Amino acid sequence: MAGKNARWPYGSTAALREDVLRVLGVLKIATGEQIQCLTRPHLTDRHRHDPGRRTKPHRNAALDLALHQLTVSEGATREGRKLWGLTTAGLQAAAQVLDRPLSDMGSTARGAAAHGAAHAMAVNATVQALLQPQPDNAQAAQRREGDQAVLKAAPPGLGRxxxxxxxxxxxxxxxxxxxxxxxxxxxxxxxxxxxxxxxxxxxxxxxxxxxxxxxxxxxxxxxxxxxxxxxxxxxxxxxxxxxxxxxxxxxxxxxxxxxxxxxxxxxxxxxxxxxxxxxxxxxxxxxxxxxxxxxxxxxxxxxxxxxxxxxxxxxxxxxxxx
Incomplete structure (x- = not known):
């Protein structure tokens, strides 16, 4: 992780902030774990029993983006996991990251977590099940030998x-x-x-x-x-x-x-x-x-x-x- 500075005091990198914008631009509302799984799945097996360590980089990225009024905390799931969404400015930033017209981005998810966002979490789980996120070549190379078997056994996904x-x-x-x-x-x-x-x-x-x-x-x-x-x-x-x-x-x-x-x-x-x-x-x-x-x-x-x-x-x- 990059060193902290005045602009990004939580120490996030540009790549991690882009991860957050990409995922929230598609899902509208998500947990740190969902953001991590969809963008850096190679970390899942590395820190399977330490989700706090696994998701901290993306949570810090969301916090840094919040300081710039691009993301906002949307409460928590019914299981107590913190949820993140986009502001109007964040939706515009996500459109640039995704290379989509703003007219295709839909709206923000303000208020969606009022009751735990159960439906949104079911939709997010469906997205993950369809995509079956796999590490890219660079990410796969970072996996430990024991994790390679897990990667080979995972079912292939559909789309991006x-x-x-x-x-x-x-x-x-x-x-x-x-x-x-x-x-x-x-x-x-x-x-x-x-x-x-x-x-x-x-x-x-x-x-x-x-x-x-x-x-x-x-x-x-x-x-x-x-x-x-x-x-x-x-x-x-x-x-x-x-x-x-x-x-x-x-x-x-x-x-x-x-x-x-x-x-x-x-x-x-x-x-x-x-x-x-x-x-x-x-x-x-x-x-x-x-x-x-x-x-x-x-x-x-x-x-x-x-x-x-x-x-x-x-x-x-x-x-x-x-």
Missing amino acids: LESIRTEVPLLITGSESAPGHGSPQADLVLRAPEHDLPVAFVQVDRGTVTPARLAQKANSYHAYFTRAGKHSTPWWRQHWHTPAGDPVLLYVFTAHSETAALDRARQTMALLHERDLPFPVLGTLLPRLQQRGPWGDAWWHAARGGNPRPLDEALSFAHDRP
């Missing part, structure tokens, strides 16, 4: 942090400045064309609404996907700059227990099957996604059922409709 946007309004009617009534909000959207996959819209379920209401949300996505744009091109395709391929709707189920999540998943997916939607709808359990990764046997298709499959197989299976 910059591939993701969270809390994305999907306009059925209206405009970016004035969304129409009933427009849904995707918990996260993932674009990973390098994997030859369609744009994925992700709904994270915490068990706070009925399966019927959760399944009903798919109708709003259908309205969004069929909104007409210019020259008879679907509006969503123009917005996400994707030339071909149907979008996919992913449901990630989590609850107070895996049994409860599985029960909700079965009910919801059965209701989705009855709707016979024209785009693929896949579902998984968050613990399963965390353990197996997106390319493991984690997904099943609402209209076809069967055993869980890797994401690419589930999508191929989905298009092979009976």
Whole structure:
């Protein structure tokens, strides 16, 4: 860590401050541990039993940024972990780090931690489960020999942090400045064309609404996907700059227990099957996604059922409709 100075009294480096801005620019609200895991995963195994030591560099970076009114403490999770968010100026700084237009950054997360930010933490856990953060070559070289086996055993991930946007309004009617009534909000959207996959819209379920209401949300996505744009091109395709391929709707189920999540998943997916939607709808359990990764046997298709499959197989299976 760099020496302390008057401008950055907590001793953070420019790279660590950039880590904080990158993560908060995508997730909007996060703990120091989540920031560390997504940007410097090689530290996780090195200090697995000492999370305070592992996350201190990024916590200091967040404190330094707070002195410049770029980050703000957003309270704590239900487990007591400190949460960080961005100010309006911080959102602008994060847009520069992520090389995104400010119009694509969404809003800050002020007030999101009033009750522990349980939903935001479930979304963040889903992001981590999809990405399965791996050290880059320089980071991997710093790992101890015993940790290399852990690295090799970890499931591969999907996309990069910059591939993701969270809390994305999907306009059925209206405009970016004035969304129409009933427009849904995707918990996260993932674009990973390098994997030859369609744009994925992700709904994270915490068990706070009925399966019927959760399944009903798919109708709003259908309205969004069929909104007409210019020259008879679907509006969503123009917005996400994707030339071909149907979008996919992913449901990630989590609850107070895996049994409860599985029960909700079965009910919801059965209701989705009855709707016979024209785009693929896949579902998984968050613990399963965390353990197996997106390319493991984690997904099943609402209209076809069967055993869980890797994401690419589930999508191929989905298009092979009976």
